[in-house]
Amino acid sequence: xxxxxxxxxxxxxxxxxxxxxxxxxxxxxxxxxxxxxxxxxxxxxxxxxxxxxxxxxxxxxxxxxxxxxxxxxxxxxxxxxxxxxxxxxxxxxxxxxxxxxxxxxxxxxxxxxxxxxxxxxxxxxxxxxxxxxxxxxxxxxxxxxxxxxxxxxxxxxxxxxxxxxxxxxxxxxxxxxxxxxxxxxxxxxxxxxxxxxxxxxxxxxxxxx
Ligand SMILES: N[C@@H](CCC(=O)N[C@@H](CS)C(=O)NCC(=O)O)C(=O)O
Numbered sequence: 453x454x455x456x457x458x459x460x461x462x463x464x465x466x467x468x469x470x471x472x473x474x475x476x477x478x479x480x481x482x483x484x485x486x487x488x489x490x491x492x493x494x495x496x497x498x499x500x501x502x503x504x505x506x507x508x509x510x511x512x513x514x515x516x517x518x519x520x521x522x523x524x525x526x527x528x529x530x531x532x533x534x535x536x537x538x539x540x541x542x543x544x545x546x547x548x549x550x551x552x553x554x555x556x557x558x559x560x561x562x563x564x565x566x567x568x569x570x571x572x573x574x575x576x577x578x579x580x581x582x583x584x585x586x587x588x589x590x591x592x593x594x595x596x597x598x599x600x601x602x603x604x605x606x607x608x609x610x611x612x613x614x615x616x617x618x619x620x621x622x623x624x625x626x627x628x629x630x631x632x633x634x635x636x637x638x639x640x641x642x643x644x645x646x647x648x649x650x651x652x653x654x655x656x657x658x659x660x661x
Contacts, residue, residue, distance in 0.1 A: 454479045455521075456498065456506040461485060462557070462631040464505040465661065466518045469623045472658035474529055478507070486570075491579060502579045519549070522620055534620045545614035545621050548606070552613065552624035555599040560628055563592025563637040596638050600629070600646055607645035611652075618653065626653050 455471075457464045457480040471478060483489045483504050490502045499506045499516040507515040507524065515521050526535050536542030565575045567589035575584040603625065606613065614621035629650060632638030640646055653659060 453510050454481050454508045456481050456483050456495075456504050456508065458483050458485050458504045461504060462627045463503070463518050466623050466627045467505045467507075467521050468661035469627070469658045470522045470534060470620060471525065472661040473532065473534060473618075473623075473656075474525060476525060476529060496579060500579065501577070503577050518624075519553075519620070534618070534623075536614060536619060537617065541615050541617070541619075545619045548613045548621040549619070549624055551599070552603075552621055552628055555595065556603070556628040557624060557631075559592050559595035559599055560632045560635065560637045561592070563589050563596060564631075564635045566592065568635075593637055596632055600632075600638060600640060600643050604643035604645045607649045612649070618656070622649075622653050626650070626659065 455464075455467065455478045457468070459482060483495060485504070489495055490499075490504065496502060498508070498514055501516060503516065505516070505518060505521055507521045509515070515524050522534070526533075536545040565571050566584045566586060571584065573581045573583055575588070576582040603613070610616070612618050612622050613625045629638065629640070629646070633640070640650075
């Protein structure tokens with residue numbers, strides 16, 4: 453088994469944190485995104501969508517997409533549960549994981565990828581190449597701020613994003629938050645509950661993954 457990884461990229465970090473929480477060690481192969489290794493025929497044969505992370509099983513089959521990879525391991529090793537415990541918690545984790553991904557991570561990506569000089573013709577991931585639309589950078593930034601304001605409201609009454617236990621929703625939110633701050637898309641000064649939550653989840657050893 454091996455994980456196609458990219459050390460500085462946010463989505464592979466979600467899988468690395470998840471695996472660290474589970475105590476699972478998977479050998480990693482680095483894909484150099486700056487050198488566009490994800491667009492080479494060898495990698496497209498592994499994942500035609502040209503993204504990392506990708507998990508390769510021992511029998512040669514592949515699983516792409518962060519959450520699909522995490523779900524694979526959730527079945528292989530259910531403890532500790534990271535997709536919720538009872539029916540309601542599983543639903544709440546799913547709901548908030550999707551918000552963190554769609555309204556958080558993708559909003560940050562919209563802002564970042566439509567602004568950064570090195571991605572002029574690569575505003576979207578994948579094999580095709582899409583030109584930047586500068587207006588989307590401003591929209592992505594506004595969406596990001598609004599998402600974290602909503603997350604702040606949620607965290608006023610919940611210890612963790614998915615409810616009372618740490619889950620994959622926290623992992624997506626943490627990685628989105630850190631990537632947003634790193635790329636200057638996100639400034640979080642006015643979100644005290646996010647700040648409190650961020651200190652807690654960042655103190656877990658998995659956050660270093
Ligand atoms: N929805 C995908 C997104 C994966 C994704 O966007 N990965 C980025 C790295 S964070 C990538 O491979 N980028 C390649 C590129 O920029 O061309 C997932 O969660 O696996």
